[in-house]
Amino acid sequence: MRSVRCAVVVACTLWLGACTTEPYKESISTFAKGVIASQSALAKLDERNNEIKRRIQIRARLDDLRIGTCEIGRGCTFEGLTPPKSTIPNALLYMAQVTAYSNGLAELAAAKDTEAIQKAVGKIDSAARAGVKSFGSQVRQSATVLAALDLVGFVASEVIEAQRVEALRAAIIRNRYRIENAITSLGATSYQLQGIVIGVERGYLQEQAEALRRSTDPAEQARLTNELSLQEKSLNELATADSRVPFRALLLAHRAVVRAAKDPTYSFTDAAGLLLDFLEKAQTLDAAVKKGA
Amino acid sequence: MMANSQQFAQAGALIIPSLQNYINVLEADYQNQTAAPPETRAAMATAIRRLREYLFGLQNAQLQAADESEELKRAIADLKSANADIRSEINSAKEFQENVEAAAAIADIIQRAIGLALA
Numbered sequence: 001m002r003s004v005r006c007a008v009v010v011a012c013t014l015w016l017g018a019c020t021t022e023p024y025k026e027s028i029s030t031f032a033k034g035v036i037a038s039q040s041a042l043a044k045l046d047e048r049n050n051e052i053k054r055r056i057q058i059r060a061r062l063d064d065l066r067i068g069t070c071e072i073g074r075g076c077t078f079e080g081l082t083p084p085k086s087t088i089p090n091a092l093l094y095m096a097q098v099t100a101y102s103n104g105l106a107e108l109a110a111a112k113d114t115e116a117i118q119k120a121v122g123k124i125d126s127a128a129r130a131g132v133k134s135f136g137s138q139v140r141q142s143a144t145v146l147a148a149l150d151l152v153g154f155v156a157s158e159v160i161e162a163q164r165v166e167a168l169r170a171a172i173i174r175n176r177y178r179i180e181n182a183i184t185s186l187g188a189t190s191y192q193l194q195g196i197v198i199g200v201e202r203g204y205l206q207e208q209a210e211a212l213r214r215s216t217d218p219a220e221q222a223r224l225t226n227e228l229s230l231q232e233k234s235l236n237e238l239a240t241a242d243s244r245v246p247f248r249a250l251l252l253a254h255r256a257v258v259r260a261a262k263d264p265t266y267s268f269t270d271a272a273g274l275l276l277d278f279l280e281k282a283q284t285l286d287a288a289v290k291k292g293a
Numbered sequence: 294m295m296a297n298s299q300q301f302a303q304a305g306a307l308i309i310p311s312l313q314n315y316i317n318v319l320e321a322d323y324q325n326q327t328a329a330p331p332e333t334r335a336a337m338a339t340a341i342r343r344l345r346e347y348l349f350g351l352q353n354a355q356l357q358a359a360d361e362s363e364e365l366k367r368a369i370a371d372l373k374s375a376n377a378d379i380r381s382e383i384n385s386a387k388e389f390q391e392n393v394e395a396a397a398a399i400a401d402i403i404q405r406a407i408g409l410a411l412a
Contacts, residue, residue: 052349053353056346056350091360093369094369094372098372101372101375104376108382171375171382174378175378182368189359189360196349196352196353196356199349200348203341203342203345206323207339207341210339213334213335
């Protein structure tokens with residue numbers, strides 16, 4: 001039976017090429033994690049931009065600003081103040097679609113599904129074994145049947161794996177340009193938004209520093225010093241990061257994913273370095289963008 | 294609303310570079326006024342902050358107009374259909390898996406049939 005199984009393994013390998021999604025799973029999962037971190041960074045940048053809009057809105061309405069009612073479960077009403085709307089709702093939607101794409105790939109390669117297949121194959125095996133038990137004297141013949149069913153199960157599992165690999169490859173290659181266009185567009189939007197936020201926050205910091213210089217009240221000085229220190233740290237972190245960097249890394253990572261899908265001499269393991277680099281840069285940006293002044 | 298933000302963005306495209314240059318000149322002047330009285334420096338910082346806020350408004354309008362472009366909306370729809378495509382691949386992979394599970398039941402029947410034949 002072992003020799004037959006070995007022959008099947010060899011035949012399957014020759015027939016199906018790469019029979020397993022194993023090398024894909026980790027890479028696709030790293031890719032998906034990086035995309036989620038990029039999405040989070042873009043959303044936080046948008047939120048920070050909204051905070052500035054709110055600040056401008058409050059200052060403009062200072063004379064007729066009325067703090068309304070606050071009710072548990074219903075929130076508060078501020079007369080004359082509407083919550084600021086995102087400047088880039090469609091870009092956020094676009095980013096969400098890139099995330100859905102990477103999550104879809106990860107789901108396609110998911111280990112959970114493979115476990116389910118193994119369970120299904122296990123059912124074939126146990127069904128056969130139950131048969132052997134119930135036919136007592138026919139054990140020898142039934143064992144032959146069992147071996148045959150075992151092989152059927154094994155091949156079925158390999159076919160599913162191969163089909164999954166092909167589906168992944170096809171999806172990656174087919175959507176290559178759509179995804180790369182999205183990454184380029186989102187990288188540009190993110191960079192633009194970052195520049196806008198940095199410009200105005202720098203103005204706030206400067207004004208705050210002048211207020212501190214003029215202040216003679218020790219309590220106010222302490223408060224302003226504390227605020228200034230927090231704002232300076234936050235702005236410095238935002239300006240130190242370059243939001244184009246993770247999107248460029250995302251582009252390179254996706255190109256590596258495409259190459260692994262197209263080129264049999266280049267594997268997903270070869271792309272691992274680029275994928276990890278992208279993940280790290282996306283997480284760095286996500287951490288740098290959080291919290292405004 | 295959309296037409297307004299686009300018109301505003303077009304006007305912004307003309308004004309933004311000049312405003313940006315003007316702010317840069319004021320900034321340089323402010324940085325050089327180290328010996329100026331605190332009130333003067335504070336007034337300059339406030340003026341710069343206000344101009345930066347105007348610039349912020351114009352830049353946001355410009356970004357919003359780009360965000361509302363038909364091109365971006367088409368690209369989103371295109372990517373949505375790509376994701377629907379991947380979803381269908383996931384479903385067919387699961388369907389194949391269900392077939393294997395169904396095969397387990399068939400295997401049981403075959404096994405019993407063979408057993409009966411051998412008995």
